[in-house]
Amino acid sequence: MAESRVVLHFPKDLLDQPVTSTAIRRYDLGFNILRADITQDQEGLMVLGLVGEPANIEGAIEWMREQGVRVQPLEQDVVRDDERCTDCGACIVVCPTGALAMDAATREVSFDAEQCVACGICVPVCPPRAMSISF
Ligand code: SF4
Ligand code: SF4
Structure with a gap:
């Protein structure tokens, strides 16, 4: 399956x-x-x-x-521009699925497209507009 x-x-x-x-x-x-x-x-x-x-x-x-x-x-359709991302963490608290998460050791924020449900909540909260949805 x-x-x-x-x-x-x-x-x-x-x-x-x-x-x-x-x-x-x-x-x-x-x-x-x-x-x-x-x-x-x-x-x-x-x-x-x-x-x-x-x-x-x-x-x-x-x-x-x-x-x-x-x-x-x-x-x-759901993309993060890694060059723009500042690892600020603002998206982590709003992402309902854990697709955006911070590594406790490096403080880097990762994006796992497999867990994303395309809700779009992270797009407006991202200060440098690193997250985008193209539909
Ligand atoms: S679109 Fe929704 S599920 Fe996907 S990363 Fe953003 S907040 Fe998380
Ligand atoms: S809100 Fe934007 S800049 Fe901040 S960690 Fe998330 S994707 Fe990166």
Whole structure:
């Protein structure tokens, strides 16, 4: 079993279609909805954790792409600019998942994209704007 966190962008004409539920059923996957929104452009946005056999996850992603959904790995959309980060620690207290954490010995702040759920809370609290979300 594996988990893959992906960002799904649905064009307007797919908003009322059961694309995600069909993919999950067809490929025998579990899922966690981490975030769901309609963007300003009336595009549907969903951050999803897909759980299952790696080949099935790949199959579901491929099938959703064929239906017209844009699918990207979450790590491509939530990024920290390490050059900008000053290790101030302001983000650590707000991050709900521990994706941002300080090393007790070095006082360096690390970002673990695997634990990130793309909530976006860290973006406005980061003084040098090192954290960004591109959706
Ligand atoms: S987007 Fe949310 S979960 Fe991800 S690092 Fe920022 S605060 Fe943590
Ligand atoms: S708030 Fe920004 S600058 Fe401060 S530790 Fe977090 S990512 Fe780095």
